[in-house]
Amino acid sequence: MTGFLLRRALGAAVTLLAISVIIYVVFYAAPGNVAQISCGPRCSPAQVQQVADQLRLDDPLYLRYWHFLQGIFVGQDFSTGTALQHCDAPCLGFSYQTDQQVTQLILTKLPATASLALGAMVLWLILGVGTGVLSAWRRGRPTERILTGITLAGTATPVFVIGLVLMIVVCGQLQWLPFPQYVPFSDDPEQWAWNLLLPWLSLALIEAAKYARLTRASMLETLAEDHVRTFRAYGVGERSIIGRHALRGAVAPVIALNANDFGSMFGGAVLSETLFGIPGLGRELVHAVNVVDLPVVVGMVLVTGFFVVLANAVADVLYAVADRRVVLS
Amino acid sequence: MSLVEVDGLTVEFGDLRAVDTLSFRLEEGAALGVVGESGSGKSTVASALLGLHRGTGARVTGSVRVAGTDVQEADDDALRRLRGGTAAMVFQDPLSSLDPYYAVGDQIAEVYRVHSGASRRAARARAVDVLDRVGIPDAARRARSRPHEFSGGMRQRALIAMALACEPALLVADEPTTALDVTVQAQILDLLHSLRQETGMGLLLVTHDVGVAAESVDDVLVMRHGRAVERGTVADVLGAPSAAYTKELLGAVPRVDAARPVRADAAGDVLLEATDLRREFGRGKRAFAAVDGVSLTVRSGETLGIVGESGSGKTTLGRMLVGLLEPTGGQVLLSGTRADAGVQIVFQDPVSSLNPRRSVGESVADPLRARGDKEVRGRVEELLERVGLDPAHYGRYPHEFSGGQRQRVGIARALAAEPRIIVCDEPVSALDVTTQAQVTGLLRELQDELGLALVFIAHDLAVVRQVSDRVAVMRKGRVVEYGTVDEVYGAPQDPYTRQLLAAVPALDPGVAARRRSARRELAAA
Secondary structure, three states: OHHHHHHHHHHHHHHHHHHHHHHHHHHHOOOOOHHHHHHOOOOOHHHHHHHHHHOOOOOOHHHHHHHHHHHHHHOEEEEOOOOEEEEOOOOOOEOOOOOOEHHHHHHHHHHHHHHHHHHHHHHHHHHHHHHHHHHHHOOOOHHHHHHHHHHHHHHHOOHHHHHHHHHHHHHHHOOOOOOOOOOOOOOOHHHHHHHHHHHHHHHHHHHHHHHHHHHHHHHHHHHOOHHHHHHHHOOOOHHHHHHHHHHHHHHHHHHHHHHHHHHHHHHHOHHHHHHOOOOOHHHHHHHHHHOOOHHHHHHHHHHHHHHHHHHHHHHHHHHHHHOOHHHHO | OOOEEEEEEEEEEOOEEEEEEEEEEEOOOOEEEEEOOOOOOHHHHHHHHOOOOOOOOOEEEEEEEEOOEEOOOOOHHHHHHHHHHHEEEEOOOOOOOOOOOOOHHHHHHHHHHHHHOOOHHHHHHHHHHHHHHOOOOOHHHHOOOOHHHOOHHHHHHHHHHHHHOOOOOEEEEEOOOOOOOHHHHHHHHHHHHHHHHHHOOEEEEEEOOHHHHHHHOOEEEEEEOOEEEEEEEHHHHHHOOOOHHHHHHHHHOOOOOOOOOOOOOOOOOEEEEEEEEEEEEOOHHHOEEEEEEEEEEEEOOOEEEEEEOOOOOHHHHHHHHHOOOOOOEEEEEEOOOOHHHHEEEEOOOOOOOOOOOOOHHHHHHHHHHHOOOOOOHHHHHHHHHHOOOOHHHHHOOHHHOOHHHHHHHHHHHHHHOOOOEEEEEOOOOOOOHHHHHHHHHHHHHHHHHHOOEEEEEEOOHHHHHHHOOEEEEEEOOEEEEEEEHHHHHHOOOOHHHHHHHHHOOOOOHHHHHHHHHHHHHHHHO
16 A cells, blocks of 8 residues: 555656646746746836746756756745845746746635635535435435436536626525625635535535436446345345445545546636635636736646546546555556 | 246246246255256256345246245245245355345344344344354354355355345355355355255255266256257266267366376477566565466477466466566576467457457557557457357457457457467466357467467366366465376375365266365365
8 A cells, every 4th residue: 555655646747747848848848038928018128137037948948947947946046136135945037017936826715726626626516426326225226316417417517607697696696695805714614615505506506416426327337236235135134235346346436536627626626716706726726827927827827736636546547446446557 | 745846937038038947856855956057947947946036127937846836926024034044045146145334144144043033143143153163163152254255165155144044944155166266266165065054944056067067966957059958867967968969068178187188299398488477566565476476487389277266466477478467586488489479368258358348359550559460350360260150250249249359359369469478367368168168269279380388277176187188286475386287186296286186076976975075084184
């Protein structure tokens, strides 16, 4: 098991390194004047030159990438022409719009996105896996048909439609909840949860549809396996067969899919963040793209990649804990 | 009241009538073998005894009573009590029949708790008990292992332990040894035999193997197309069968003690010489030699049988002889023929070794096209006819043929390149005995007609004896015994060969009993 964990961690590290190379090359080795792009269209030639110096554009690309890596691991000093600015590790550079450290910027936006992602994930897993198990259990009966219809509708509906409808109905007409307004967990945990309820729900409803379909298909497969037949032939109740024997085998693809979905929420939940006014990474990323704030874009994309890789590694370890044969192969 | 009373049982899956108005009785403590070829409905009967067709869409009529419970009429709770509590079932494939995610002992404990309501702790203790009873060494520790950590034989023992846990009155075993090696099969059959003596439970054994039934039961019921063909004691049915089908079935069963008539022209020139062949798989610490220094010769017109259990390296050896696998050491020398066409292969599974998306004619034509022939259709039709298929079926697809016919296609494909040697890797092990006899008959005809040399690889000692002139017995990558059929089978020198031969089920109950005691002596020695 230790060997497996080490191998998996090493694999994740190599993947991240590869991602960082690709991102760096895509953004900084793109054709065109990188200094001009980085600085934005309204910069004066002097400002552009300053950015070019700061980016060390005269150095070859590999050396610049090396400094970038150095920044992440040990910190980096930036010359602004007149003064030296130190940037502690992990350093992702400075925003050209606000002069703020990218790391700082990300840290301020991370809690909101993490709140949204975690809560939504818990909800979509409960709703999705539950619905999937239920429709596999009630296969061919009216329950299954109704559930299949609902999940199909869920998959086909965009998040802003569900979110808007929920807001209009729950907050506007019924007035059960105030219109969502992000409250940090550290300020008031109760308000945090109430205000995030609708964003969680609207994200979860859509994602749950996907999970319900996957779980159902996977359950039907395991329910047809020989060992399930064995326990049926030994008079074990249907509840135990579904919950203990069939579900255990059916969760593997669910874990794998969930890892990707959860990871890509960091940076990818723009629509919900915008709709519900959550100051998260997705909105910040879109803003940074609009104003061509390259260091911020690169930093954010890298962080998103980090979470996807991390979530996948965690999923693999969970999978290995669930099925020890994985460790052997 | 009998333990099992089946009256007019009919089971239909859609239009297919798998079991057709079958009636039989099984007395308490007695053992009945249900014997038949694939499609005879024997497994469907086994499932019906436990009411496993309920809720599957199968249409079941007639009545089935097990220990007084009417399986058809019983409510779900009564049926659950019957399953495992009164009648327990052991399935064919011991690997897939256990849940891979849970410890073996926990699975047994779960079943025990369902029926006894015992505490977790008591159920675990019971699991260790029964595992110990079926001969799992160090049962308390091994109860915590998962199924993949068990060998095939141990898994089947674990399933039998699960069956024993609730002390059922009836054990239903559906092909319990079909997936196992012959020596392991003998151990499992011996185990069933002694458990029956100890506990006095009834046994219904479903098998395609007449020998397995002869070893294990008192009475035999022969089934065909869902109907009972014949029923009687083992000695009567196997010794003096009255039904024509039973006679045909028994006639087709290869006998390990029946010699093949000696053929005058068997020993021709040496066609192939393998010297010190080795093949390793894996690297570093995990490296192991699947074939570890094998030397043998193949002469024109003869059949060399290679027999061994799973993992003995016989398939790896066969693939090296054909050139499908590069040896790690040693060499294969062919005399006088083009190396690529000189040796051809026929695979075990005629389903997966034919491309399902190409017509059989095209598959047979492949080797011809590969050597540059332009007009192949006539030749392919000739080949199809030669192996006993209708040449007009050129354009048909593999799924339109039966297993035996598909294997004929495989043979035609091997013949197409006009080889002098054909390596047959388990060519008949997926086939019913009557089909087996037809395919081995065809191989012999072709051999006599074309002067082919055959290398016949199989795990079934009886089949190998039937077809071979000379035999090599393999174990763990080495040939432990190599000689003429009569030498190897008549006077085996190596203890492993003796053990193998003692494990082959005998058709005669008297012989079976003698073999059983011989096995006990071998095990004790």
